[in-house]
Amino acid sequence: MTDTSHDRLLIIDFGSQVTQLIARRLRELNVYCEIHPYQKVTDAFVTEFAPKAIIFSGGPDSVMRTGSPRPPKAAYEAGVPILGICYGQQVMMHDLGGKVEAGEHATAEFGRAYVTPTEAKAGFVDGWFAQDGREQVWMSHGDHVSEIAPGFTVLGTSPGAPFAMTADLERKFYAVQFHPEVHHTPNGAKLYENFVREAGFSGDWTMGAYREEMIRKIRDQVGDKQVICGLSGGVDSSVAAILLHEAIGDQLTCVFVDHGLLRLNEAEEVVTMFRDNYNLKLIHAAESELFLGELDGQSDPETKRKIIGRLFIDVFQKYANQIEGAEFLAQGTLYPDVIESVSFSGGPSVTIKSHHNVGGLPEKMGLKLVEPLRELFKDEVRELGRELGLPDSFIGRHPFPGPGLAIRCPGEITREKLEILRKADAVYIDQIRKHGLYDDIWQAFVAILPVRTVGVMGDGRTYDFACALRAVTSVDGMTADYYPFEHSFLGETATRIINEVKGINRVTYDITSKPPGTIEWE
Ligand code: XMP
Numbered sequence: 001m002t003d004t005s006h007d008r009l010l011i012i013d014f015g016s017q018v019t020q021l022i023a024r025r026l027r028e029l030n031v032y033c034e035i036h037p038y039q040k041v042t043d044a045f046v047t048e049f050a051p052k053a054i055i056f057s058g059g060p061d062s063v064m065r066t067g068s069p070r071p072p073k074a075a076y077e078a079g080v081p082i083l084g085i086c087y088g089q090q091v092m093m094h095d096l097g098g099k100v101e102a103g104e105h106a107t108a109e110f111g112r113a114y115v116t117p118t119e120a121k122a123g124f125v126d127g128w129f130a131q132d133g134r135e136q137v138w139m140s141h142g143d144h145v146s147e148i149a150p151g152f153t154v155l156g157t158s159p160g161a162p163f164a165m166t167a168d169l170e171r172k173f174y175a176v177q178f179h180p181e182v183h184h185t186p187n188g189a190k191l192y193e194n195f196v197r198e199a200g201f202s203g204d205w206t207m208g209a210y211r212e213e214m215i216r217k218i219r220d221q222v223g224d225k226q227v228i229c230g231l232s233g234g235v236d237s238s239v240a241a242i243l244l245h246e247a248i249g250d251q252l253t254c255v256f257v258d259h260g261l262l263r264l265n266e267a268e269e270v271v272t273m274f275r276d277n278y279n280l281k282l283i284h285a286a287e288s289e290l291f292l293g294e295l296d297g298q299s300d301p302e303t304k305r306k307i308i309g310r311l312f313i314d315v316f317q318k319y320a321n322q323i324e325g326a327e328f329l330a331q332g333t334l335y336p337d338v339i340e341s342v343s344f345s346g347g348p349s350v351t352i353k354s355h356h357n358v359g360g361l362p363e364k365m366g367l368k369l370v371e372p373l374r375e376l377f378k379d380e381v382r383e384l385g386r387e388l389g390l391p392d393s394f395i396g397r398h399p400f401p402g403p404g405l406a407i408r409c410p411g412e413i414t415r416e417k418l419e420i421l422r423k424a425d426a427v428y429i430d431q432i433r434k435h436g437l438y439d440d441i442w443q444a445f446v447a448i449l450p451v452r453t454v455g456v457m458g459d460g461r462t463y464d465f466a467c468a469l470r471a472v473t474s475v476d477g478m479t480a481d482y483y484p485f486e487h488s489f490l491g492e493t494a495t496r497i498i499n500e501v502k503g504i505n506r507v508t509y510d511i512t513s514k515p516p517g518t519i520e521w522e
Helices: 020-026 043-049 074-078 087-095 190-197 207-223 233-251 268-277 288-296 299-323 361-365 377-385 404-409 413-432 487-500
Strands: 008-013 032-037 053-056 082-084 099-100 108-117 134-142 144-147 155-156 163-169 173-176 226-230 251-260 280-287 327-330 340-342 348-350 368-370 443-457 460-473 504-507
Touching: 008 020, 008 043, 020 032, 020 190, 032 340, 043 074, 053 087, 053 251, 053 327, 082 087, 087 099, 087 144, 087 163, 087 173, 099 173, 134 268, 144 163, 190 340, 190 404, 207 233, 207 368, 207 377, 226 233, 233 251, 233 327, 233 377, 251 268, 251 299, 268 280, 280 299, 288 460, 299 361, 299 404, 327 361, 404 443, 413 443, 413 460, 413 487, 460 487, 487 504
Parallel strands: 008 032, 008 053, 053 082, 082 173, 226 251, 226 327, 251 280, 327 368, 460 504
Antiparallel strands: 099 144, 108 134, 108 155, 155 163, 163 173, 340 348, 443 460
């Protein structure tokens, strides 16, 4: 909160489902912004934050309800431009002397609408309206503004919202009824671009600048103490490790827990990459005997997960204890994990999602946390990874779950099955890469099924495992669609797996979306 080395924009969150998208749009414009729930944004908060501009998000409440959310007075008095979106527009009009009316069926608007410009000129709408004079937007409002506040001008109207876009040009207060941040307002990014230009942002939020700033901060925080970092080889922990290494060199030791549930050659790749190429102090905790031993004979998915979780922490702790003088634990926590969300459901007014990649360890071991990625969104982490010179093969990797192949091996886990699974997965991923599909897919893998089926190869009968191929598209892993491969791709891949992987004689393709399925099989 006290860092003011770059221009800052404050987003006051009134509880819209899409507030994070506002932040995304701004970050794409190299503007640094933070989202804070309205309950926390007091006059003093605004003064301390020292924003160069403020955005009021949308939200589900009605400004006519007594006690509904409000921005603090200091927001209006800060002398900086404000953009109000949907509920944010209504609250602004209401606070500044306009009128808002309750939604009736006739005036509520949900979904696609078209806004047409008025005669008024404003930098905020420069180049925004399409050539034919109207622009598609996404509306989602029950209440509407029925009278604009004194000093405001109408910039655009829609059939259901005569005050779809309004502005007080002198104070640079802008208010729109629709949501410019969503995909269904196709040209919405332009409005954010205009807004931040009008507010005088210099676009100083770049990954190059972030890298320098973070290195300074890490050095300040850590001093001459030792830091431990759990490295999985995934994007977040890899980028965090490289950044830390750049900042504090040999004061960093990474621990890579090899639980024997990794993919083909994965352990070697991670170790070679970080120890040999980056010269990073890396402990390769080769503990497959321990994990596979305790998993032996277990087939219940929850039991398997619990065993792995418990052992992971034990092992991590065992190796971390060997690092003398360690005072910090680094985690690849990202911004979406720390955004405080607005809660309307009573109880504490805000819920903070905290992220513990190695659950509870910092407290248990008396370690302090270093979280060098906590201001970044996932795609910014990738950009930072590129900036740090990490190869694309690491940056663009599909997510891989902590319990690894264990949750792709329903039923009992055996070394034989893991061996077969690794080989089949490698062939499948090779096929996907060869066909240029890897980057179009969120996640792809093979699951080995706990059934043997009869087949025929050459003159002989086979009795081998069946496997399922999984490939999904997704934005965040919360929902997913199966990937629509060409049949020829599926046929070719099945043939390759059966020919190249001894132990599999049947290949199926999983066409379940999420929900109702999950991405993983367990
Ligand atoms: P599901 O299977 O729940 O997975 O649809 C959603 C996403 O989360 C990943 N996943 C995990 N990641 N530890 C992890 O680090 C886990 O225990 C875990 N379980 C699932 C999964 O790979 C997918 O990307």
